Amino acid sequence: MWFRVRGVHGRPSSIVQRIAARVKGMPVTDQNNILSRLMGVIEDRKANPPEQSYTTKLFNGGTATIGDKILEEAAEVVEAADEAGDEGRAHLIYEAADLLFHLMVMLGFKDIHIHEVEAELSRRFGISGIDEKAARQ
DSSP: OOSOSBOGGGOBOOHHHHHHHHSTTOOGGGGGGHHHHHHHHHHHHHHSOOTTOHHHHHHHHHHHHHHHHHHHHHHHHHHHHTOOHHHHHHHHHHHHHHHHHHHHHHHHHTTOOHHHHHHHHHHHTTSOHHHHHHHHO
């Protein structure tokens, strides 16, 4: 499978990895669908908040708590990007997954599905970043 039971440097697996471990029967080739499936779990946690859920704890803290986690994870992504070699690469992937998870929690908190972000990226695809920015001004 594409996730680890233990994280980089022996750290416990990330929340994304633990949730992915619950998605039974997901073959390695089904990774493109994991974001939608993860979003479904996040939405379910919002609609049916289990008491002992990290996602519930984040939701209860609101935008400030989720935002703090996003900032923390973004800093860890930048730090990991400076690490060399295969271990640095694995660490960057690990931290990027954590960042993406926390961003998806924020989206879920604001009732925005990952498909809406995908649609926005699709709209921008093939448009120069410079031209896209100029069109917004």
